[in-house]
Amino acid sequence: MSEPKRCAIVGGGLAGLTGYATLRHGGLDPAEIDVFGTDPDPAAAWRERAAAISQRRMRSESDGHCAPASFPGLAIREALRRRTPGPLFQTVADRYHPSVETFLEHVAEVRDRSGWSESFRQARIERVQPVVGGFELLGHRAYRHVLLAPGHPGLAVPPELEGDPRVVHAYERHEYAGHVAVIGAGMAAATEWLNALAAGSSVVSVRRREPARRPLNLPRPLFTRRGLAAYHATEPDERVARLREWLAPSYPPGRAWDEPIERALSAGRFRVEPELNGAEQVIAATGFRRGFRHNPLLARLVEDSGLETAGDWIVLAPDSTVPSLTDETRTLALAGVPAQWAFPAADTLAGAKYAARRFARRVERCPTR
Amino acid sequence: MSYTLRGRIESRLAAGLLPLIAAALLAAGLREWWPLVLALLMLAVGVALDATVFHRFLPYQPGWAAVPLGVLELAAVMGLVRLLGVQAPLRPALALFAAAWLVAQLCAHALFPRAHLTYGEDGGELGRAGHVSSAAILALVASAAGVAWVTAPPTTHLEAGVHRGPLVLDRAQRLVGEPGAIVQGGIVITASNVHVRDLEVVGGEHGIEIKDAENVVIEDVVVRGAELDGISARQSEVTIRDCAIRGLRSQKAQGIDISFALDRAPSRVEDCVVEGGYEGIVAHFAHIRLEGNRVMDTRLRGITVTEMSMGVVEENTVDRALGVGIFCSDYSHCEIAENRVVGTRPDLESDNPTRMGVAIFTYYGAMAALRDNVLVDNPSDVVTLMNAEVRHGRPWFGR
Numbered sequence: 001m002s003e004p005k006r007c008a009i010v011g012g013g014l015a016g017l018t019g020y021a022t023l024r025h026g027g028l029d030p031a032e033i034d035v036f037g038t039d040p041d042p043a044a045a046w047r048e049r050a051a052a053i054s055q056r057r058m059r060s061e062s063d064g065h066c067a068p069a070s071f072p073g074l075a076i077r078e079a080l081r082r083r084t085p086g087p088l089f090q091t092v093a094d095r096y097h098p099s100v101e102t103f104l105e106h107v108a109e110v111r112d113r114s115g116w117s118e119s120f121r122q123a124r125i126e127r128v129q130p131v132v133g134g135f136e137l138l139g140h141r142a143y144r145h146v147l148l149a150p151g152h153p154g155l156a157v158p159p160e161l162e163g164d165p166r167v168v169h170a171y172e173r174h175e176y177a178g179h180v181a182v183i184g185a186g187m188a189a190a191t192e193w194l195n196a197l198a199a200g201s202s203v204v205s206v207r208r209r210e211p212a213r214r215p216l217n218l219p220r221p222l223f224t225r226r227g228l229a230a231y232h233a234t235e236p237d238e239r240v241a242r243l244r245e246w247l248a249p250s251y252p253p254g255r256a257w258d259e260p261i262e263r264a265l266s267a268g269r270f271r272v273e274p275e276l277n278g279a280e281q282v283i284a285a286t287g288f289r290r291g292f293r294h295n296p297l298l299a300r301l302v303e304d305s306g307l308e309t310a311g312d313w314i315v316l317a318p319d320s321t322v323p324s325l326t327d328e329t330r331t332l333a334l335a336g337v338p339a340q341w342a343f344p345a346a347d348t349l350a351g352a353k354y355a356a357r358r359f360a361r362r363v364e365r366c367p368t369r
Numbered sequence: 370m371s372y373t374l375r376g377r378i379e380s381r382l383a384a385g386l387l388p389l390i391a392a393a394l395l396a397a398g399l400r401e402w403w404p405l406v407l408a409l410l411m412l413a414v415g416v417a418l419d420a421t422v423f424h425r426f427l428p429y430q431p432g433w434a435a436v437p438l439g440v441l442e443l444a445a446v447m448g449l450v451r452l453l454g455v456q457a458p459l460r461p462a463l464a465l466f467a468a469a470w471l472v473a474q475l476c477a478h479a480l481f482p483r484a485h486l487t488y489g490e491d492g493g494e495l496g497r498a499g500h501v502s503s504a505a506i507l508a509l510v511a512s513a514a515g516v517a518w519v520t521a522p523p524t525t526h527l528e529a530g531v532h533r534g535p536l537v538l539d540r541a542q543r544l545v546g547e548p549g550a551i552v553q554g555g556i557v558i559t560a561s562n563v564h565v566r567d568l569e570v571v572g573g574e575h576g577i578e579i580k581d582a583e584n585v586v587i588e589d590v591v592v593r594g595a596e597l598d599g600i601s602a603r604q605s606e607v608t609i610r611d612c613a614i615r616g617l618r619s620q621k622a623q624g625i626d627i628s629f630a631l632d633r634a635p636s637r638v639e640d641c642v643v644e645g646g647y648e649g650i651v652a653h654f655a656h657i658r659l660e661g662n663r664v665m666d667t668r669l670r671g672i673t674v675t676e677m678s679m680g681v682v683e684e685n686t687v688d689r690a691l692g693v694g695i696f697c698s699d700y701s702h703c704e705i706a707e708n709r710v711v712g713t714r715p716d717l718e719s720d721n722p723t724r725m726g727v728a729i730f731t732y733y734g735a736m737a738a739l740r741d742n743v744l745v746d747n748p749s750d751v752v753t754l755m756n757a758e759v760r761h762g763r764p765w766f767g768r
Contacts, residue, residue, distance in 0.1 A: 022486070063489065070482040070489050092432030220429040221371040225492040229373070350490075357486045 004134035004142040010125045011149030012037015015336035015352035018066045019147045021114045022356035025068035026364050030118035036125045043107045049171040050100050053191045058098045062091040064349040066110045074098040128301050134330045145363045149335040153294035156286045170285040176201045177281035184285035185211035186249030192285050194260050202269040206276050212250035218345045232318045240311035246344050316341040319358040333359045371429045376493025377419040383495055383502035384476035385412045388469035403457040405513055414445045439470045522562055535573055538563050558582055575601040600625045606633040615644040622646055628653035652678045660684055670696045674703050683707055692716035692724035698732040706740040713747040731757035
């Protein structure tokens with residue numbers, strides 16, 4: 001077998017791009033990295049989902065981007081582009097949320113500048129096999145350091161509604177009927193309430209619990225070592241419980257969300273129900289399937305290598321690596337939603353950077369190139 | 370950002386390194402310690418607040434919080450500057466603070482995240498760079514302390530008991546009296562960087578005479594029974610603090626006289642008590658700041674600022690002065706604020722109508738800004754003569 005190549009990133013989405021840009025920032029040449037994905041546009045899947053729910057603004061803030069360093073953030077870039085200090089004032093008050101347009105422009109810029117296309121290989125990786133001094137990607141070669149960023153394992157639709165012709169997932173393109181039921185209580189559901197109301201529909205919000213209201217997916221201290229230190233110190237059972245609690249639906253507070261709902265409530269066009277009671281159209285704003293078992297690549301990796309798991313998660317080290325398959329000479333790390341064991345907000349751009357930076361650090365420090 | 374405690378302190382120290390170096394260079398250039406002392410106070414206050422307040426009450430710190438927290442730190446630093454008597458000029462001190470604050474913001478929001486990719490996720494911890502910057506600061510502080518130690522004037526302790534004077538201090542030094550130490554016959558200071566404290570001075574031509582010297586500090590000193598002035602400073606820059614002057618022997622002796630020093634840095638007299646004397650505190654052709662003093666039973670005037678002096682006279686009390694309480698004269702510029710002038714007595718023997726118990730008297734081209742003075746039981750409150758001007762409110766000159 002030939003000498004393992006230095007790096008591979010499995011997954012051509014935003015987490016993959018973030019990982020790639022971070023490696024390039026660390027001095028790696030495009031020739032030292034292969035990126036495997038199904039679409040050369042790293043924003044393709046995200047763009048489609050954002051368009052489906054007519055998303056205009058990101059939930060993330062100025063540093064919710066794919067560039068390796070937090071600075072300059074999107075607020076500064078937008079301020080320079082628009083020649084106005086407005087985004088800067090907004091960002092110091094935590095009120096800045098980049099537009100989808102700004103974000104996508106930034107993704108395109110990072111993609112172009114990083115040399116992404118030089119490293120991109122259009123292929124779906126179905127199996128990762130540990131070998132001496134690295135990992136073999138089935139059908140391809142071996143690599144010393146592999147970052148798995150496979151993304152979400154598919155859209156989640158309640159089993160009882162599968163096959164129901166009225167049902168459409170929020171992240172699939174759709175229009176709005178006159179009477180719409182929206183299942184779920186997270187960010188996508190809240191966006192769909194407003195979309196449907198704006199389209200003139202009456203809306204039934206079907207939810208089993210009231211959503212949490214917070215600016216970001218998780219409380220802010222959990223994005224830094226301040227909150228993470230305690231999180232990383234938890235026992236597996238407790239960590240599973242915490243993850244389940246934190247990953248419950250939430251959307252941001254604010255009048256922009258509340259006022260249309262209040263108006264619709266008083267006009268009788270919005271109500272909350274615990275169960276689905278017949279509707280012209282059912283929008284499943286129920287997010288994605290959860291857990292490594294829904295991802296064939298990860299499920300097989302766990303089975304082949306006997307990886308430790310807890311609940312829906314593969315047990316990872318705090319730096320997002322798989323402990324039993326990582327040593328001084330090779331690295332197997334996870335990024336994106338499967339990395340929640342290391343970083344609870346792993347499915348956000350902050351999470352992509354968290355995994356990418358630690359992966360890049362290991363690659364840079366590895367004695368064998 | 371959600372800082373860890375270590376992250377806060379490492380970020381604080383690393384961001385403070387550049388201002389500290391700048392302050393050290395400034396101190397070396399000016400040959401004064403205040404820039405370095407101020408920069409160290411800023412760091413010390415910041416670290417103390419980080420450890421006791423900010424970390425505890427700010428699990429997450431939004432960007433805008435840097436402004437109110439900066440104001441809080443500024444207030445604490447300036448309070449300490451005042452409490453410790455650091456001789457830092459206000460505007461340069463504020464400029465140094467503002468520059469350091471700005472550097473800290475640039476570091477926290479741009480430089481550190483750029484140089485250390487995991488800066489945000491690590492809660493402000495800088496890893497090896499944090500250790501290096503902390504060590505650099507310690508080295509700088511140790512170096513400064515070493516320089517201060519080497520260049521510090523020697524200290525002489527006077528034991529309790531009477532020491533025959535006059536003592537002539539012609540080299541930089543600290544003269545510190547043990548409780549009960551008395552110098553009989555006065556002290557003469559002819560060198561800069563002399564600090565005299567905790568002494569009683571009895572007799573002498575002048576109790577303490579300072580000639581052609583800078584950075585002289587007289588502190589916690591009692592002067593009594595001098596033949597002429599209690600404290601006389603000529604062509605000198607002096608800070609006199611917490612002194613007591615009494616029992617002057619000559620009819621024309623003055624409590625404290627600071628003269629002919631307009632080319633020197635401002636002199637200060639703070640929290641002194643002067644009993645009797647021809648004039649209690651007087652400045653001729655000098656920059657002075659008189660604050661928090663109590664002057665009583667003087668025979669010509671309580672406080673005088675004259676002969677083109679520039680002076681701030683603030684929060685003093687003048688009791689029972691004969692003739693005039695506070696006098697600003699001869700093209701001097703005075704800011705006279707928040708003083709209390711009580712019971713000024715008419716000088717009936719003088720036949721001078723301007724000495725008939727005037728609380729505040731401005732004369733002969735002087736310009737005085739008056740603000741919030743309390744004038745009680747004086748035959749005349751404010752008198753202005755001979756092209757002098759009085760303005761109520763803002764002074765003509767900045768502090």
